Amino acid sequence: SYVLGAQSKKVISSKKPCKRLVLYYHDTMFTGNNAGNATAATIANPNGTGLGPFKFGKTVVFDDPMTPDKHFRSPPVARAQGFYFYDMKTTYNAWFAYSLVFNSTKYKGTLNIMGADMMDEATRDLSVVGGTGDFFMTRGIATFRTDEVEGADYFRVEMDIKLYECY
Amino acid sequence: SYVLGAQSKKVISSKKPCKRLVLYYHDTMFTGNNAGNATAATIANPNGTGLGPFKFGKTVVFDDPMTPDKHFRSPPVARAQGFYFYDMKTTYNAWFAYSLVFNSTKYKGTLNIMGADMMDEATRDLSVVGGTGDFFMTRGIATFRTDEVEGADYFRVEMDIKLYECY
Amino acid sequence: SYVLGAQSKKVISSKKPCKRLVLYYHDTMFTGNNAGNATAATIANPNGTGLGPFKFGKTVVFDDPMTPDKHFRSPPVARAQGFYFYDMKTTYNAWFAYSLVFNSTKYKGTLNIMGADMMDEATRDLSVVGGTGDFFMTRGIATFRTDEVEGADYFRVEMDIKLYECY
Structure with a gap:
């Protein structure tokens, strides 16, 4: 549905990431105690x-563990550091910007991610807009899938990170 | 005014976007009623x-309609979801980060945009730092031009979106 | 530590930026008077x-001068416009998103930057995710090094900006 100009030099297959990581994000809210x-x-x-009943404007800062499986108590392989806010008056919907910070024997470096989290959709894509260290200059897509919600104070999201530019 | 290194492989003409969209952003503030x-x-x-008289630090979250013409009541072709804040003590000046969310028969996907909105300039350029869906992995420039301001509660910005990397 | 797919077309040497700028960021907090x-x-x-004793969630908007040397009173060559927040409960740690705005005889345009600022590290890398004007479509790495902290109200960071994609 779009026109490729003659100056477009790169051909990237959307079906073959050069790297893929599937991680789980655990968001545990501070309740005061x-x-x-x-x-x-x-x-x-x-x-x-x-503005509506869906917490429009509620804003959260996080330093959340990222685990390789669904278990909250699994050793984290990265931290997700950033923020989100709710931004729709007719349903729950959020917007995220954050870094995945890796500091393990396997990976050192960061991935920087931003985009809309349309929580009503089964999956939704955000952009990996840059990377550092072992992820030097990378770009790609982070696909969110809500995995569990426990009231207002805990939710878990599967983040399927597909990198299409690697260096 | 800069030096191109030998390792720079891509040549992109700044005069020929591979895709261009001109849309209007309508920001209607919640006043309580x-x-x-x-x-x-x-x-x-x-x-x-x-810090100065120009609302330094005022921060706004939005889920604003994007229309193909200037009319507030035209059917939106996308939503702009994100935030801005004012950030200068000597004039009105803002900083934006947001996603354009398309969900129509023509386009499905998002564009992710961030940058400075120097409101005193006739036009100003922000970066399209990524895209998803029909805009998979795209990059480009979003040129803002203030089109109308009605007091503190409504303004309209023309966003001329030129994509230079298409896939 | 990652696999390069056959569709990866670009080869960029991490050792040779196509452009480099070393600038100093001066953050002077508003104290009310x-x-x-x-x-x-x-x-x-x-x-x-x-949430912890390290100001988790404190959020700051800035329009800070960028100078070519360490002196606060040197003529700025750019402004850094954006925000940061503290985001860790066990130490000082921050997350930044901002634009460097150049408007001089040498450069006109912006660089857009985001990423984690792990303040305990001697240096840390953020992503330059886009650029405009003289920095049209550029990408790269911004390496932070804390240069001085004077109580809660002033700090200085060296930002070593290395661009690896130039156009």
Whole structure:
């Protein structure tokens, strides 16, 4: 559905990432008395701004563990550091910007990611807009799939990270 | 004004985008009693932080309609979901990060955009840093031109989106 | 430590940027009575959210001068416009997204940067995810090195900006 100009030099197959990582994001909200377990905190508008009933404007900063499987207590292989906010008045919908920070024997470096998280969709794609260290200059797609929601204070998202530019 | 290194392999003509979209962004602020029409809300510092008289630090989250012409009531062809804040003490100036979310018969996917909005300039360029779906892995430039401002509660910006990397 | 797919067409030497700029970022916080000198202001949670003692969730918007040397009073060659927040409960750690805005005889245009600022590390890399004007479509790495911290109200960071994609 778009026109490729003659100056477009790169041909990348959308079916073959040069690297792929499937990780689980665990977001445990700070409720005031769980600082030992919590890894995320509301920084503005805990109940939203009043524009609709879906917490429009509630904003959260996080330093969440990323595990290779669904288990909250598995050793994290990375941290997800960044923020999200809710941004729709007719349903729950969010917007994310964050870094995946790797510091293990396998990987050292970061992936930087931003995009819309349309929570009603089974899966949704965000952009990997850059990387550092072992992920030097990479780009790609991070596909979110909600894996579990436990009330307002914990949710888990599968992040299927496909890199299409590797160096 | 810069040196091209020998390792720079891509040659992209800045004059020929591989795709171009001109859309209008309508930002209608929530004032407390217009939830039906409003699509944006202040999440912090409605009057700024006090660092100068230009609302430095006022921060807004939006889910704004994008129309193909200037008319607020035209059917939107995308949503702009993200945030901006004012960030200068000597004039109005803003910084934006957001996604354009397309979900129509023509396009499905997103464009992710960030950059400085120097509101005193006739036009200003932000970066399209990634895309998904029909805009898979794209990059480019989004040129803002303020089209109308109606007090503090509505403004319209023409966004001329030129993509230079298409896949 | 990663597999290069056959569709990866670009070969970029990580040792040879096509352009490099070393600049100093000066962050002077607004304390309520220093509007003449201050160029940054806290927009949320001046003391953090209570998740740990390291100001988790404190968020700052800035329009900071960038100088070619360490001297605060040197003529700035760019402005850094954006925001950061603290995001760790066990140490000081931050996350940045901002634009470097150049408007001089030498350069006109912007660089857009985002990433994790792991303040305990001697150096840390963020991603240059796009550029405009003289930096049209560029990408690269911005390496932060803390150069000086004076209490809570001033710090200086060396930003070593290496661009690996130039056009």
